[in-house]
Amino acid sequence: MTTAASKKPKNEASASPFPPALQTKLAKLGLHTAHDLLLHLPLRYQDETRIHSIANASLGQAIQVEGEIIDTTVQYRPRRTLVCRVEDDSGMMTLRFLNFYPSQIKQLAPGKRVRLFGEMRHGFFGMEMVHPQYRMVDENAPVAEALTPIYPTTAGLGQASLRKLVQASLAKCDLADTLPHDVLQPLGLPAFAESIAYLHQPPPDAPIELLAERTHPSWQRLKFDELLAQQLSMHQHYRRRRAQSAAPMPPRQRLTRALLAALPFPLTRAQQHVMTEIASDLTKPHPMQRLLQGDVGSGKTIVAALAALQAIENGFQAAIMAPTEILAEQHYQKLSAWLGPLGLRVVWLAASLPKKEKQAALTAVAEGEAQLAIGTHALFQEQVVFRNLGLAIIDEQHRFGVHQRLALRQKGAQPHQLMMSATPIPRTLSMSYYADLDVSVIDELPPGRTPVVTKLVSDRRRDEVVARVREACLSGRQAYWVCPLIEESETLQLKTAVETFETLTATFPELKVGLVHGRLHARDKAATMAAFKAGEIQLLVATTVIEVGVDVPNASLMVIEHAERFGLSQLHQLRGRVGRGAAKSACILLYQTPLSETARARLKIIYENSDGFEIARQDLLLRGPGEFLGARQSGVPLLHIADIEQDQGLLEAARRIAEKIIAEQPEVAERHLQRWLAGAEQYLKV
Numbered sequence: 001m002t003t004a005a006s007k008k009p010k011n012e013a014s015a016s017p018f019p020p021a022l023q024t025k026l027a028k029l030g031l032h033t034a035h036d037l038l039l040h041l042p043l044r045y046q047d048e049t050r051i052h053s054i055a056n057a058s059l060g061q062a063i064q065v066e067g068e069i070i071d072t073t074v075q076y077r078p079r080r081t082l083v084c085r086v087e088d089d090s091g092m093m094t095l096r097f098l099n100f101y102p103s104q105i106k107q108l109a110p111g112k113r114v115r116l117f118g119e120m121r122h123g124f125f126g127m128e129m130v131h132p133q134y135r136m137v138d139e140n141a142p143v144a145e146a147l148t149p150i151y152p153t154t155a156g157l158g159q160a161s162l163r164k165l166v167q168a169s170l171a172k173c174d175l176a177d178t179l180p181h182d183v184l185q186p187l188g189l190p191a192f193a194e195s196i197a198y199l200h201q202p203p204p205d206a207p208i209e210l211l212a213e214r215t216h217p218s219w220q221r222l223k224f225d226e227l228l229a230q231q232l233s234m235h236q237h238y239r240r241r242r243a244q245s246a247a248p249m250p251p252r253q254r255l256t257r258a259l260l261a262a263l264p265f266p267l268t269r270a271q272q273h274v275m276t277e278i279a280s281d282l283t284k285p286h287p288m289q290r291l292l293q294g295d296v297g298s299g300k301t302i303v304a305a306l307a308a309l310q311a312i313e314n315g316f317q318a319a320i321m322a323p324t325e326i327l328a329e330q331h332y333q334k335l336s337a338w339l340g341p342l343g344l345r346v347v348w349l350a351a352s353l354p355k356k357e358k359q360a361a362l363t364a365v366a367e368g369e370a371q372l373a374i375g376t377h378a379l380f381q382e383q384v385v386f387r388n389l390g391l392a393i394i395d396e397q398h399r400f401g402v403h404q405r406l407a408l409r410q411k412g413a414q415p416h417q418l419m420m421s422a423t424p425i426p427r428t429l430s431m432s433y434y435a436d437l438d439v440s441v442i443d444e445l446p447p448g449r450t451p452v453v454t455k456l457v458s459d460r461r462r463d464e465v466v467a468r469v470r471e472a473c474l475s476g477r478q479a480y481w482v483c484p485l486i487e488e489s490e491t492l493q494l495k496t497a498v499e500t501f502e503t504l505t506a507t508f509p510e511l512k513v514g515l516v517h518g519r520l521h522a523r524d525k526a527a528t529m530a531a532f533k534a535g536e537i538q539l540l541v542a543t544t545v546i547e548v549g550v551d552v553p554n555a556s557l558m559v560i561e562h563a564e565r566f567g568l569s570q571l572h573q574l575r576g577r578v579g580r581g582a583a584k585s586a587c588i589l590l591y592q593t594p595l596s597e598t599a600r601a602r603l604k605i606i607y608e609n610s611d612g613f614e615i616a617r618q619d620l621l622l623r624g625p626g627e628f629l630g631a632r633q634s635g636v637p638l639l640h641i642a643d644i645e646q647d648q649g650l651l652e653a654a655r656r657i658a659e660k661i662i663a664e665q666p667e668v669a670e671r672h673l674q675r676w677l678a679g680a681e682q683y684l685k686v
């Protein structure tokens, strides 16, 4: 969560209690009011309460020492460095400053007394500190009585000023508890006033380890408060939705039965189960907001089709929005094949459609001749008008921003919403950030799939991989060759894709090789994909445009070049393109050495795991929720203090208590949200 402050409308800033220059700096930290400063908690603490003697200082720990400067020189080897010698009663040490200011030479002149804070280590010339924090002092200058809090700050705003501001807000703000004793006592949590004061001004005997690890009861209290506020806001949002009305769409079964009878497979138990949940939601008189999670290849598309049918059977239109043209086109192919024979019209809307076709599609949607519209971002553009959109389905929901999903929803009067995701959301995340959604999970794969064998192969053994691709393709199977990801430059990425295609075409004269990448015209992309699907192309060289949704069951081999550059969920998604038929499938991750530590960790996880939930859980641990949720793109307000993995116990408690408070003490909920969200609407809007 960016504390509520950062979500405040700009015009409120004019009422800021701070002078303009300070106001600007504080705003960079998301701080606008005294109350925001109160909740701006230290990043860590420094123990400046003791002065250690140089000779006995423990190594490798941040400590404070004090002494007199006896020598100051600028050395030029190996790099320009300011070097000072400092002495106390016990011994001597060296200070080193690279990139120093010329004024420091004077400031740190021989004869001056200096108090230093830093990590002591054994250097070539004995004890030394590199870039310590320092303060010029007089003899007998007082020593800090308590741990010194170190705050997150910004350029031009020193720790001392920030500390003063926080102290002032501690004195000024209302610290009364928002939570009653009977909530806090069973959890063993201290009072708010006591906790916040402790964290900003720890007493002299405060245990620095517990504070550093954030396991001290005062931290626990603040974390609990934050988590509770998040849960309360989610509950409120949930209840608000329940209070809205939407058209009930009970199952009518006529078309649904016909579709099920025509399918070449029966639904899995998991598909039936999620369908029951969706069907029941659609029957209710308030808008559904359900997230359908299913690992790659678990069969979400047919569930989307059945949900759409339920809306259509009730006289409404449905829309399916997908993040890429390839995926949208594929949905279009599948759903037209399923729904066309039932006498329904499915239209396709993409930015690249020729004008005439687009106009025809738009008219069909506006006049209600088309019951289902499938497309990309093009679906929520201004010129798209639905006659009566009753259900909006969003595939790969996390790839769309909040506003884009909202824009599609606004194409109807309170349509039901089904979001789908093949990137499983770990339990802790769905308990926190997704708590206002109903969640359905397809937790089994259709029968007859053989697990994909994953192989990690160094790029030096490329020849073996080439031989393997040849063998697979010549025996009637098909393969993908995924080009390296070059995040920094799309042009370079494109160039690499074309070069890979050329090299592989030359390497495999006996095979038909195809190429798809993002810059191809949609029609060419679709034609190549169709040829691959039809088996006319045996080896498909592709960028990550094939990452989601592509479904060609005969493809049983995938090679991913520079696998070390891809993210975990990308690798899992890509790998999910094979193993969709009965044939034994393999995914070869070609990597280039040396591997960075995180790349090694990622490859190990993908090699050892095939379950998307486990991969997602480990991904979350590796990257943290901000990166995982793509917070930067979606603007998801994140928790600042609590850590959903470390604080799972508190999260569970907050969830339980939020429910109770909302039901039994709504005024407590209001008061608590007022403190933590200060009027901002909620933590996360989905």
Ligand SMILES: Nc1ncnc2c1ncn2[C@@H]1O[C@H](COP(=O)(O)OP(=O)(O)OP(=O)(O)O)[C@@H](O)[C@H]1O
Residues within 6 Å of the ligand: 265, 266, 267, 268, 271, 294, 295, 296, 297, 298, 299, 300, 301, 302, 422, 446, 447, 548, 549, 550, 551, 553, 576, 580
């Ligand atoms: N119950 C089933 N039995 C057999 N095959 C099924 C079943 N349900 C779906 N399939 C087939 O499984 C394949 C994968 O289904 P689908 O493309 O819907 O997966 P998905 O969940 O959308 O996966 P992804 O996230 O990778 O796109 C398709 O070929 C589909 O026809």
